[in-house]
Amino acid sequence: MEIDEIDRKILRALRRDGRLSNTRLAELVGLSTTPCWNRVRALEEAGMIEGYTALLSQKALGYPDTVIIEVTLDRHDDDIFEKFGQALAELPEVIEAYLLTGDYDYLIKVAVAGTAGYEEFLRRKLYKLPGLKHSRSTFVLRCLKHSVSVEP
Structure with missing residues (x-):
């Protein structure tokens, strides 16, 4: 899958904050919500986005x-x-x-x-x-x- 600059903006935004709502993500990358949602799904299906996760603090969990x-x-x-x-x-x-x-x-x-x-x-x-x-x-x-x- 070839990605364009809008796809890169989507990936960069989700890399910084994987909990962004589709509405907020669409605002950040300059799309309306439906095309943004379609692009995210296409990026997921192409394997560009492997998943979403929470980053846990080693220090807070007792492993500093x-x-x-x-x-x-x-x-x-x-x-x-x-x-x-x-x-x-x-x-x-x-x-x-x-x-x-x-x-x-x-x-x-x-x-x-x-x-x-x-x-x-x-x-x-x-x-x-x-x-x-x-x-x-x-x-x-x-x-x-x-x-x-x-x-x-």
Whole structure:
């Protein structure tokens, strides 16, 4: 699907505030409500808009710290990648997880409550995952940019 500048305006507005009413969105992008609604539906159907969500505050929920963990597995076969990936996805502290190329197999972003919370996560959860060989961790000092999608 080709998108034009009006579609980009719609996407930018919804990226900033996914709770905009169709009426307000139409005002912001210079359309009447029906064409605006039709464009939003078309963008959803084309997969440009994958969904809508609420952004929750880690700090307010008691997990003020973020740790980036690089993980190496003990072997590289389909079975261990599948088992490790499934087990990792079930951990509520894991915010993001990526399968990588290079020196490490996975990059994981984890929300924790300080060093004690991180130690508990390591000992009770991460170190018990199948296939883990080595991990290297870095505490985040400050987030300089946080975005859930690219700017259209």
